[in-house]
Amino acid sequence: MxxxxxxxxxxxxxxxxxxxxxxxxxxxxxxxxxxxxxxxxxxxxxxxxxxxxxxxxxxxxxSPPAHYAEGNQHFAFEVNQAEYENVKNKVQKLGITIIDTIVWKGGEESFYFHDPENNVLEVVPTGVWS
The missing domain is CATH 3.10.180.10 (2,3-Dihydroxybiphenyl 1,2-Dioxygenase, domain 1)
Structure with a gap:
C-alpha cells in the first residue's frame, strides 16, 4: 500500500x-x-x-496474536552518511566485533555485528536503498 x-x-x-x-x-x-x-x-x-x-x-x-521466531534474526540501524565512519569506530571501541563489511552497488558500505543472542545487526548509511 x-x-x-x-x-x-x-x-x-x-x-x-x-x-x-x-x-x-x-x-x-x-x-x-x-x-x-x-x-x-x-x-x-x-x-x-x-x-x-x-x-x-x-x-x-x-492478544496481540501469538508470535515468535527462532534462529539468528536481522535488522539494520540507519545512520547519517556523514556519521557512518564515526559510528563504525564507536562500535569497535565498545569491544563489539565487526563480523562483515559489504560495499553495495551504489558504493555505500555497511557493516555487521552480533548482539548477545547472536542476532545479526547491521549499520547502513542513509541512501543505501535510495
Whole structure:
C-alpha cells in the first residue's frame, strides 16, 4: 500500500532479556520505553521502536496474536552518511566485533555485528536503498 510510510517497529525474539537490556541500553545507549521482566523490553531507535520479546512468553499470547521466531534474526540501524565512519569506530571501541563489511552497488558500505543472542545487526548509511 502506498499509504505505508515506514516500518515503525521491528521485533527480535530474545530469551535473555537482561543481556538484551545490557547490550541495547547500556552498551548501545538506546532508551528503554517499556520493560516487563521475563516478557519483553522495548527501545526507542530514532522514530522507530525495537521490540525484544521473550519467545517463550510471546508464543503463548492471545492478544496481540501469538508470535515468535527462532534462529539468528536481522535488522539494520540507519545512520547519517556523514556519521557512518564515526559510528563504525564507536562500535569497535565498545569491544563489539565487526563480523562483515559489504560495499553495495551504489558504493555505500555497511557493516555487521552480533548482539548477545547472536542476532545479526547491521549499520547502513542513509541512501543505501535510495
Amino acid at each position: 502506498k499509504e505505508f510510510t515506514q516500518i515503525k517497529e521491528n521485533c527480535l525474539y530474545i530469551k535473555d532479556l537482561q543481556k538484551a537490556k545490557k547490550f541495547y541500553h547500556h552498551t548501545l545507549g538506546l532508551e528503554i520505553i517499556h520493560h516487563e521482566e521475563e516478557k519483553h523490553i522495548f527501545f526507542r531507535v530514532g522514530s522507530s521502536v525495537l521490540l525484544c520479546f521473550n519467545p517463550e512468553d510471546s508464543k503463548l499470547k492471545t
